[in-house]
Amino acid sequence: MAVYTEVTDEALMEFLARYEIGTLLAFRGIAEGVENSNYALKTTGGDFILTLYEKRVNPEDLPWFLGLMEHLAAQGLSCPLPVRARDGQNLNPLAGKIAAITTFLPGVWPRRILVEHCEPLGAALAKLHLAGQGFAPTRRNGLGPDSWEPLLQKCLPQADSVQAGLGGELSAWLAGITAAWPRDLPVGHIHADLFPDNVFFLNGEISGLIDFYFACTDLYAYDVAVCLNAWCFERDFSFNITKSRALLRGYMAHRALSGAEQAALPVLAQGAAMRFLLTRLYDWLNTPEGAMVTPKDPLDYYRRLRFHLAARDASAYGL
Structure with missing residues (x-):
């Protein structure tokens, strides 16, 4: 996870209007990893992750990635579930990139592996x-x-x-x-x-x-x-x-x-x-x-x- 693409308040509000996830409460960049731009998103509907897809991700592959996550979640694996917009789409444009919202998973990753x-x-x-x-x-x-x-x-x-x-x-x-x-x-x-x-x-x-x-x-x-x-x-x-x-x-x-x-x-x-x-x-x-x-x-x-x-x-x- 990282932030390469900045998102303005106006662009974010227009993007979120496509979804039924409540009113925005907090929004911050996540500065870990090296691949996509990721933000922690908190609304009255819960906690989510907003991802803007960057350099190594082929846009044509995105439906496959999100489809796999939906399948795995349906099989009982605990993984992020893509959130679909009102029109049923789980991929939408934001700040010149393709973006998706997924559910937030609780927990922390181990800084020291035991x-x-x-x-x-x-x-x-x-x-x-x-x-x-x-x-x-x-x-x-x-x-x-x-x-x-x-x-x-x-x-x-x-x-x-x-x-x-x-x-x-x-x-x-x-x-x-x-x-x-x-x-x-x-x-x-x-x-x-x-x-x-x-x-x-x-x-x-x-x-x-x-x-x-x-x-x-x-x-x-x-x-x-x-x-x-x-x-x-x-x-x-x-x-x-x-x-x-x-x-x-x-x-x-x-x-x-x-x-x-x-x-x-x-x-x-x-x-x-x-x-x-x-x-x-x-x-x-x-x-x-x-x-x-x-x-x-x-x-x-x-x-x-x-x-x-x-x-x-x-x-x-x-x-």
């Missing part, structure tokens, strides 16, 4: 995968393996300004990852970005999953690998195998990972680390001045990637 967070997280991810199976439309992963080489090429001219030799290392590592990438594992709808700031906890339990704007149809086990990267490293970038075991135990209590999925975990984790390293590197080099957002250090994922490159098999993750 082992106790990881098993519920794994269970929630598996439930998301299972709940999505009845949603027929599909969406290609626009930030999947086929996108990594073009993204790296955009970064190579300046990559070594971030760290000496970085461009050459990433080129060599990426070639190995894409050559080993599995193509025949179970596929379905995945979140693809289930970082701690997209998972809310309340009274020790998960109260909601948010930010589905990277969701797509891809390998289930890749989604697991994204979470291993996001949840199981300590602040010194050492891998916490106890957290990994808990995450995988929670996941496999609801959806078993096949032998082939388990065997592929090292390369899937490498790919997940490479994906976030490259998008963070691109943002580090290209975030516009004045944006109300702090780019994330791409070298955080460089350090994670080095661990995964040394992993010989799934035992590195506690299996």
Whole structure:
């Protein structure tokens, strides 16, 4: 979440007139994340999130994202529910962008990840995968393996300004990852970005999953690998195998990972680390001045990637 696009009072009031959510009481920007412009919206009808879709979101994908959220919510998954305007539309123009209102979920995301967070997280991810199976439309992963080489090429001219030799290392590592990438594992709808700031906890339990704007149809086990990267490293970038075991135990209590999925975990984790390293590197080099957002250090994922490159098999993750 972030704020790239400012919304005037007049534009907001005109936009809200389309909806039946009560009278505006409060409105403020949310300065976390890197993708869309997000605002906390409070009305006499309750609390909501207003999102204006920015640079990486293809407007043609928005109906799919919102449709998936509606489907998951109907299946009992706690996720934001898009609010429809009086005319039935859940997407409307605002400040030159396409915007949507979704329900607000209570809870807070964990600033310090504990082992106790990881098993519920794994269970929630598996439930998301299972709940999505009845949603027929599909969406290609626009930030999947086929996108990594073009993204790296955009970064190579300046990559070594971030760290000496970085461009050459990433080129060599990426070639190995894409050559080993599995193509025949179970596929379905995945979140693809289930970082701690997209998972809310309340009274020790998960109260909601948010930010589905990277969701797509891809390998289930890749989604697991994204979470291993996001949840199981300590602040010194050492891998916490106890957290990994808990995450995988929670996941496999609801959806078993096949032998082939388990065997592929090292390369899937490498790919997940490479994906976030490259998008963070691109943002580090290209975030516009004045944006109300702090780019994330791409070298955080460089350090994670080095661990995964040394992993010989799934035992590195506690299996």
